[in-house]
Amino acid sequence: MLAWLATRPEDKLKISRSIFAYENPSAINRVTFTGNNDTVELIYNGRQWKVNGQYEADPQRISVLFAILKQMRVRRRVAKQQQGVIVERFKNDGMEVAFFEGDDKVHDFYVYGEEESRLTYVAESPESPAYIVEIPGYRSYLAGIYQLDKNGWRNPVAFDINWANLQSVKVIYPGREENSFDVVYGNSFYKISQLTATDTTKLTDFLDDVSLLYVNDYLNEDEEEQYSQIIKAIPQASVQVTDVAGRIHTLEVYDVLPDNRQIMGRIDSTDYVILNLNETRKILRPKSFFEKKKE
Structure with a gap:
């Protein structure tokens, strides 16, 4: 009316x-x-x-x-x-x-x-x-x-990074260290330092996914209280991105939210954020995922 x-x-x-x-x-x-x-x-x-x-x-x-x-x-x-x-x-x-x-x-x-x-x-x-x-x-x-x-x-980009200013990426899985890995630049391209041979196609996709990860929402203090049980737990993973200037950007990843479509994170140990679950899973690969298969 x-x-x-x-x-x-x-x-x-x-x-x-x-x-x-x-x-x-x-x-x-x-x-x-x-x-x-x-x-x-x-x-x-x-x-x-x-x-x-x-x-x-x-x-x-x-x-x-x-x-x-x-x-x-x-x-x-x-x-x-x-x-x-x-x-x-x-x-x-x-x-x-x-x-x-x-x-x-x-x-x-x-x-x-x-x-x-x-x-x-x-x-x-x-x-x-x-x-x-x-x-x-x-x-x-x-x-x-x-x-x-x-x-x-606020800028929704999780990592302010691109191919021109990327130095390294470290992915840490607390309690599952065998899955952790480091991406470093060697010779003419990036590689997984813990592997003798890296699948560069998978690694390229991974680095693209890291640079294109977006935040769905930044949480205020009231919203943090709403998700207190999730953020009090130990993160399931931590992603550390270092740029060529030596600046380190971090993302700690917590548990999946009740809607099963989003996941909790924290950027630079300061801001709690909500992320798309499927997009976040793309950067939470185990080390073995990048191992180049023998022909």
């Missing part, structure tokens, strides 16, 4: 459809998302975007944010009968989004979304007239990008 009332033809207004868009965001170097309980800040430091000055931001989501900002258009104004309801929702669940160029605030608005109806409402302030916005031709839920918490903005 709310969606129908909010989109009645008689409530259309003659305004610029791009009133909430920002056509050239290339100079924006700071964005804040302020809700009732928290503020998330994205800052560009000249090299990369950071979340709250601490974590590397997801570059793909940054690109989506600015694409939406450029293309967001007003569909129509919220029905007058529903304006009071929307005002309360802006106040209780809305988000103020502000964009900065240097120290200057160049654009801001309030946003509220209903995921069930896929409608996104935007206004200049909670009490101002509210509008339903969209990207013409798409049925995207635009409010979703603005409602992300700090963990939702």
